[in-house]
Amino acid sequence: MSFEEFILRVRACIGIGLATEFKIYQFIKQNKRVPNLNDFIQIMDGKYAIASDVYMRIFSKKTTELLQQTLAFSKYITIFDQAYPAKLREIYHPPLVLFYRGNLELLQRKALAVVGARQHSSYSHEVLQGLIPPIVQNKIITISGLAQGVDSLCHRLTINSGGDTVGVIGTGMNRVYPRCNQELQYEMMQNHLVISEYVYDEEPRAWHFPERNRIIAGLCDSLMVTEAKERSGSLITANLALQENRNVLAVPGKINAALSRGCNLLIREGAKPVLESQDILEEFLIQ
Numbered sequence: 001m002s003f004e005e006f007i008l009r010v011r012a013c014i015g016i017g018l019a020t021e022f023k024i025y026q027f028i029k030q031n032k033r034v035p036n037l038n039d040f041i042q043i044m045d046g047k048y049a050i051a052s053d054v055y056m057r058i059f060s061k062k063t064t065e066l067l068q069q070t071l072a073f074s075k076y077i078t079i080f081d082q083a084y085p086a087k088l089r090e091i092y093h094p095p096l097v098l099f100y101r102g103n104l105e106l107l108q109r110k111a112l113a114v115v116g117a118r119q120h121s122s123y124s125h126e127v128l129q130g131l132i133p134p135i136v137q138n139k140i141i142t143i144s145g146l147a148q149g150v151d152s153l154c155h156r157l158t159i160n161s162g163g164d165t166v167g168v169i170g171t172g173m174n175r176v177y178p179r180c181n182q183e184l185q186y187e188m189m190q191n192h193l194v195i196s197e198y199v200y201d202e203e204p205r206a207w208h209f210p211e212r213n214r215i216i217a218g219l220c221d222s223l224m225v226t227e228a229k230e231r232s233g234s235l236i237t238a239n240l241a242l243q244e245n246r247n248v249l250a251v252p253g254k255i256n257a258a259l260s261r262g263c264n265l266l267i268r269e270g271a272k273p274v275l276e277s278q279d280i281l282e283e284f285l286i287q
Contacts, residue, residue, distance in 0.1 A: 004078050006034045006058075011097040012067040012199050013058045018093045018211065020044070020054075025079065025096055070200035074099040074173040083108075091218035091244050095197040098215075099173050102193035106141050106164050110284055113143040113220035113241070115213075115234040116150030117227040117259050124150050124227045127251050128157050131224075134277035136163030140284060143168065143220050145212060146185055146194065148178050150226055150234075155184060159192070166193045168215050170208035177204040213237040222247035222283040224274060228262030235262050238271070247283045249274045 010016055010024055023043050027035050035043060037055050044051035057063060070076075077084055079096050085107045088094055112135055116124055132154070135142065142158045144151040146167035158165040167188050169177070173196050176182045188194050197215065198208065213233065217223060217240035225248070228234035238248050250271040253260025267273045274280060 001034055003028055003034065003080050007078050007080070007096050008067055008071075008076065009058045009063055011197070012070065013054070013060075013063050014066075015057070016054060021096055022093050066199055070099060070172070073200055074101050074196075075104075076100065077104065085219060087221075088215065088218040091214060093214070094218065095215055098195045098197060099199070100193060100195040101173060101189040102191070103164070104193065106166055106193045107219060109164070110140045111143050111166070111220045111222075112140050112280060112284075113216050113223040113237075113246075114150065114154040115144060115216070115223065115225055115228075115237050117229065117232065117234065118147060118149035118151075120149050120153065120227045121259055123253065123259075124251075125153060127226055128153060131274065131277050131280065132157045132163070133161045135280060136161040138281060138284070141166060143216055145169070145209075145216060146181055146188070148180065152181050152184055155188065155192075159187070164192055166195065166219070168212050168219070169194060169196045170198070170212040171204045172196065172198050172200045172202035174200055175203065209233060210236060214240050217241040217244055217246060220246055222249060222280065224249040224251065224280065225263050225266060225271075226251040227253065227259040228266075229258055230261045230265060232262055235266070238266055247272065249280060249283065 010021055027043055040051040040055045041048055076097055076099050141164045142154050143166045144154045146169050155165045171177050176185050213236060217237055223241040223246055225234050225238050241248050248271045250263040250266040252267055252273050253263055
């Protein structure tokens with residue numbers, strides 16, 4: 001069995017966490033072979049019963065069928081492929097498989113991630129309406145999470161400006177979450193790019209979104225936050241970007257506005273304030 005097929009089966013096997021996946025990948029990388037059951041026992045820290053159960057489920061009929069359903073709906077790329085983005089390969093627990101629909105070549109271009117509040121105000125729309133067109137004109141793609149709020153606003157403004165955009169979703173590729181983004185997601189699958197590390201029909205689950213955020217942070221060169229509360233998923237993504245040595249930018253706002261609190265705190269802690277598009281372009285060495 002090839003490394004690629006084995007990794008696909010690992011990804012399709014329900015119940016294997018990111019940490020265990022990465023251990024399996026490290027074993028293959030170091031030993032240049034697919035692990036057998038005895039290897040799995042070592043990977044699982046000597047827990048024979050757990051290792052045996054997981055190993056059998058990797059090769060089970062259920063996993064085979066789930067993988068077939070997934071590959072019938074979407075294409076894929078694994079961490080062993082040359083086309084796998086180099087900057088994503090370097091992050092903590094990189095995704096071993098990316099399922100996708102659309103133009104995979106977009107992942108080789110310079111990228112700005114844009115994240116922010118799901119319940120944003122008109123301020124985000126006004127700001128992004130001015131910031132995104134110059135980004136697009138300089139052939140920089142945008143990346144976001146196809147969620148409600150700033151995410152979908154970023155995708156739509158990029159498309160309307162004639163640019164390319166990438167959505168990283170926290171569900172199986174055949175699902176749309178939230179449902180209001182169905183038309184947008186389908187358009188991006190056809191003309192841009194939508195990616196996920198989750199298999200067919202996987203529902204949105206709470207832990208999927210922090211996992212998705214690490215991919216957004218890993219794929220971008222710079223990440224910008226616009227409107228975020230003091231404790232929010234956007235700030236978690238910004239911190240992940242910092243850990244991966246990405247440039248972090250924030251749109252400042254009123255000091256008494258709850259939705260600007262997170263951005264203002266990021267700026268106080270060292271994030272670059274964005275007052276105009278040139279502040280972003282400088283991070284891409286574009287004058």
